[in-house]
Amino acid sequence: MSTTLELCDVTRTFGSGSTAFTALSEASIAVDAGELVAIMGPSGSGKSTLLTIAGGLDVPSSGSVLFEGSDLASLTRDERSKLRRSSIGYVFQELNLLSSLTAAENVAMPLELDGLRAKQARRVAMAALEQVGIADKAGSFADDLSGGERQRVAIARAVVGERSLLLADEPTGALDSVNGEDVMRIVRSACDSGTAGVIVTHDAQLAAWADRVVFIRDGVITDTTQQMPGPESLIIADGAT
Amino acid sequence: MTIPHALLALLAPEAKFGLRLKEEFEARTGAIWPLNVGQVYATLGRLERDGLVEYRGGSDDAPSQKLYELTGAGFEELRRWLHTPSVDGRPPRDEVVIKVMVALTVPGVDVGEVIQSHRRQTLEVMQAYTRTKADAAGDLAATMVIDAELLRLEAAVRWLDTCEARLRRGATLDTPEPVPDSGSAAPAKSETIR
Ligand SMILES: Nc1ncnc2c1ncn2[C@@H]1O[C@H](COP(=O)(O)OP(=O)(O)OP(=O)(O)O)[C@@H](O)[C@H]1O
Numbered sequence A: 001m002s003t004t005l006e007l008c009d010v011t012r013t014f015g016s017g018s019t020a021f022t023a024l025s026e027a028s029i030a031v032d033a034g035e036l037v038a039i040m041g042p043s044g045s046g047k048s049t050l051l052t053i054a055g056g057l058d059v060p061s062s063g064s065v066l067f068e069g070s071d072l073a074s075l076t077r078d079e080r081s082k083l084r085r086s087s088i089g090y091v092f093q094e095l096n097l098l099s100s101l102t103a104a105e106n107v108a109m110p111l112e113l114d115g116l117r118a119k120q121a122r123r124v125a126m127a128a129l130e131q132v133g134i135a136d137k138a139g140s141f142a143d144d145l146s147g148g149e150r151q152r153v154a155i156a157r158a159v160v161g162e163r164s165l166l167l168a169d170e171p172t173g174a175l176d177s178v179n180g181e182d183v184m185r186i187v188r189s190a191c192d193s194g195t196a197g198v199i200v201t202h203d204a205q206l207a208a209w210a211d212r213v214v215f216i217r218d219g220v221i222t223d224t225t226q227q228m229p230g231p232e233s234l235i236i237a238d239g240a241t
Numbered sequence B: 001m002t003i004p005h006a007l008l009a010l011l012a013p014e015a016k017f018g019l020r021l022k023e024e025f026e027a028r029t030g031a032i033w034p035l036n037v038g039q040v041y042a043t044l045g046r047l048e049r050d051g052l053v054e055y056r057g058g059s060d061d062a063p064s065q066k067l068y069e070l071t072g073a074g075f076e077e078l079r080r081w082l083h084t085p086s087v088d089g090r091p092p093r094d095e096v097v098i099k100v101m102v103a104l105t106v107p108g109v110d111v112g113e114v115i116q117s118h119r120r121q122t123l124e125v126m127q128a129y130t131r132t133k134a135d136a137a138g139d140l141a142a143t144m145v146i147d148a149e150l151l152r153l154e155a156a157v158r159w160l161d162t163c164e165a166r167l168r169r170g171a172t173l174d175t176p177e178p179v180p181d182s183g184s185a186a187p188a189k190s191e192t193i194r
């Protein structure tokens, strides 16, 4: 399995001198294609900081970020923004939908920016909205959607197109547990078809969809889950007496 | 007494053989709690003795199979049980809670690490259940029983998170003053020694 994302000893310090604050300290993590990793930790522990650096939206104070083997720091500005646009899907904690666009336009936008013709982009966007169960709201403006609906539009926008990395920060915050599970199934199936995923959450039920759960505390990665033997150990096979 | 009543419930629609009861129980509960046929027949025997089910004869092609039917008294007992409260307000003795609470008083043990071990282990179990749930997408019974388990485990993780947050705020636990064994008896005793 090839490694899609690799953070090597990433440190992020905000401010300087006596007000300097280290939000992330020598964090190392590798995510393979097809793998889903969840990051869990208390509020303020550095989860969003890690995710924005992983997506090239912020740069580390020290350490490096490799995307499919190449160091983000070695790319030109244009190369970096092309990468962000076409290879990485994001769901931000604040969602960042454009309120003057409809749900479908929000989802189609990254595709159009990538050069897809409007009609085709719209078709792909509709399929993605269908996948998250809100095709009927395709024509509604982002502002007129409920919190949970906006969340699903943001997910659709992040998984649309051929992304090799999906980054999501609390992607199911406004959803009840059955709808939250639908979102995780979508994320899971994107990963099963080769996307590398990193989701930040403090919801253990969502984190449990990941192949690996990484725990972070005060900017330091402290622990990681190991995969237990398959479900056979929890549930007795059919016909057992 | 859950299993006898669950069997009464499965007999409510029609008379059934023991093997069929075992299969239906497992199907309804997502095969999480396996049951063996011997257990089923032993339970049916007791239910028959109590007049809650009636023996209806054997099977022609499998003589060891016996058909049982729910009686009127059985149906009344089933209704009563379905509405009987399953919570009695007494806290269950939770092993993780006890471990964390006593860890607070053990010198040389880092409670934060104890909390994290349990959090990690609980997440690992939740991951295994979630994989099972993902594979069982079409099986509503299995999905609902696994949901129950996942929510219980999630509550355990949230308790650990809450404990950690409280301790990080600098809260400390008061240790109760040791209480003398039997009030004023202690000084009296020391006086007799003198
Ligand atoms: N631009 C910034 N300048 C200064 N400090 C910052 C900046 N961004 C983040 N921080 C600080 O870094 C720490 C980690 O922030 P981060 O947003 O990564 O936390 P988080 O784990 O995502 O928390 P939450 O669960 O609340 O979203 C916090 O203490 C935050 O105040």
Ligand SMILES: [Mg+2]
Binding pocket: A047, A048, A049, A093, A169
């Ligand atoms: Mg955050």
